[in-house]
Amino acid sequence: MHAELIDIREAWKSYHIEEVEIPAVRGVSLVIPAGQFVAITGASGSGKSTFMHVLGCLDRLDRGQYFFEGQPIERYSRRQLAQLRNRRIGSSSRASISWREPASLITSRCRWLTRACAAALGAARRPKCSNASVWATG
DSSP: OOSEEEEEEEEEEEEEETTEEEEEEEEEEEEEETTOEEEEOOOTTSSHHHHHHHHTTSSOOSEEEEEETTEEGGGOOHHHHHHHHHHHOEEEOOOOOOTTSOHHHHHHHHHHHHHHHHHHHTSSOOOOOOSSEEEEOO
């Protein structure tokens, strides 16, 4: 197994609506070692979902480099990306936890999310609960 599961360098992703370019991810660099849990947080419209789509190989970068276990993702075919998503990548997006809810309900949802992530990994490692997207690697 490669020590760096995910290595993203100077990632840029924009969307185009007619003649208007809307930058969603601007110059992000990130290294995630194997076996880590990562929470992607930020304000509404900050590019979290777009970045999660790039991490999950659902979307390709406009500029920059993405390496998964040392292999450049831009060289993968659509079929290879689908196999990678199916076998190696998992995420739980937008865990619906409102901090205005009763503490018992929040605790219940956090425990469910924690168990789901641990089950996906088949390991005893457990992420900390958050109202952010949780990225489980391993």
